[in-house]
Amino acid sequence: MTAKKLCLVWDLDDTLYQKSDIFKKANEKFKEVRRDFDPDQLDYQVFKRMSNLAYDRAAQGDYSNQEMWRDRIQLAMKEIGIQISDEEADHWQHLYSQSQATMSLSPKLEQVFYWLIDQGVPLGIITNGLSDRQWQKARYLDLGRWFSSNRIVVSGDIGIEKPDPRIFDYMKQIIGEDYDYWYIGDSYQHDIRGAHAAGWHSIWLNYHQQDQADSQADLSVNDEGQLQAAIENLLK
Numbered sequence: 001m002t003a004k005k006l007c008l009v010w011d012l013d014d015t016l017y018q019k020s021d022i023f024k025k026a027n028e029k030f031k032e033v034r035r036d037f038d039p040d041q042l043d044y045q046v047f048k049r050m051s052n053l054a055y056d057r058a059a060q061g062d063y064s065n066q067e068m069w070r071d072r073i074q075l076a077m078k079e080i081g082i083q084i085s086d087e088e089a090d091h092w093q094h095l096y097s098q099s100q101a102t103m104s105l106s107p108k109l110e111q112v113f114y115w116l117i118d119q120g121v122p123l124g125i126i127t128n129g130l131s132d133r134q135w136q137k138a139r140y141l142d143l144g145r146w147f148s149s150n151r152i153v154v155s156g157d158i159g160i161e162k163p164d165p166r167i168f169d170y171m172k173q174i175i176g177e178d179y180d181y182w183y184i185g186d187s188y189q190h191d192i193r194g195a196h197a198a199g200w201h202s203i204w205l206n207y208h209q210q211d212q213a214d215s216q217a218d219l220s221v222n223d224e225g226q227l228q229a230a231i232e233n234l235l236k
Contacts, residue, residue, distance in 0.1 A: 004178060004179055004180040005121075005122075005178070005179055005180065006121055006179065006180050006182065006234060006235060007121065007122045007123075007124070007175055007179035007180065007181050007182070008116065008121055008122075008123055008124075008182050008184060008231070009123070009124040009125065009126055009168075009171055009181065009182070009183050009184070009200075010123070010124070010125050010126075010183075010184045010185070011125070011126065011127060011183070011184065011185030011186060011187065011190075011191050011205075012125055012127035012129075012134060012137060012138075013127065013128075013129070013137075013186075014048075014186040014187070014205075014207075015184065015185050015186050015191075015205055016105060016109065016125075016141060016143075017103045017104065017105060017137075017141060019044075019048070020044040021103070022096060022099045022100050022102075022103060023044050023047055023096070024039065024044075025095075025099035025102065026092060026095040026096040026098075026099045027039035027042060029095045029098075029099075030091070030092050030095055033088065033091060034082070034084065034088065036082065037077075037082055041080045042076060042077065042079075042080055045208070046076050046079050047072065047073070047076040050071070050072040050073075050075040050076045050079075051072045053072075053075075054068040054069075054071040054072040054075075055068060055072075055128075055129075057071075059161065065130065066090070069089070069090075069093040070086055070089040070090065070093070073089050073092050073093065074089050100136075100137065100140065101140060103137065103140050103141060104140075104141065105141055105142075106224060108224045108225070108228060109224060111228075112224075112227070112228050112231065113145070113146040114146070116146075116231070117146055119235060121235070122151075122175055122179065123146055123147055123151065124147065124151040124152070124153070124171050124174070124175060125138075125143070125147055125151065125152045125153065126153045126155075126162065126167055126168065126171055126183070127152070127153070127154055127155065128155045128161045128162050128190060129154060129155060129156055130156045131154050131156035131157045132156075133156075134154045134156065135152075135154065138152055150174060151171070151174060151175065153167060153170060153171050153174070155167060158170060161190075162187075162190040162191060162194040163189060163190050163191075163193045163194030163197060164194065165194060165197040165198035165199075167194070168181075168183070168194060168195060168197075168198030168200055169198060172198075180201070181195075181198075181200040181201065182200065182201045182202065182203060182218075182234070183195035183200050183201070183202045183203075184202070184203045184205065184227070185202070185203075185204070185205060186204075186205040186206075186207060188204060188206075188210065188212055188215075188217070191204070192204050192215070192216055192217045193216060196216040201218045202216070202217050202218055202219070203217065203218065203219045203220070203221060203227065203230055203231075204217035204219070204220040204221070205221060205227065206220045206221065206222055207222060207223065209222055
């Protein structure tokens, strides 16, 4: 047990809620437009990979947000042999945005957050993404119940993205130096490598049980039950 008090900082997307749920809802609605589209054929991990590629390009200023949103679904659809027009891609994005309004935290995560607040553990969020989109998600999830707004750091607000350790340093300046920092997230590349580079501990939410040689994560869990147990153990 370290002498410093524990501080837990969280990722947002695919950590506090599952983007795959939003993705599935959008696809179910989209099949009403494209009768030749079978939602079961389009794998979320393919879409996530295309999303990351498109986001990286947009972050470098290569193209607009609308082009990014078009590209990710068009490229994902292409993987299963379906071509969709720009107009259809825009409609899919509209359905996706509508579905985001239904996102919610799991009861278990809510329970964990209330318990952590009762324990006096400082909480924060570091998330990559466009400012307006990420803050909208924070409102949908009602994160203000546990996270003060100054402890939600969005890359789009400060121009620094994970895995750059400077975004972790930025959070540390907000909360203070005198804590044992742990970061919790699903992305090995952005969350775990970034936290490690910043000198933080990390818990990898490895929901898909990916193999990672020489993992830099201090702890790895496969579901929210294991996550809860790991956090409780850290506080013993």
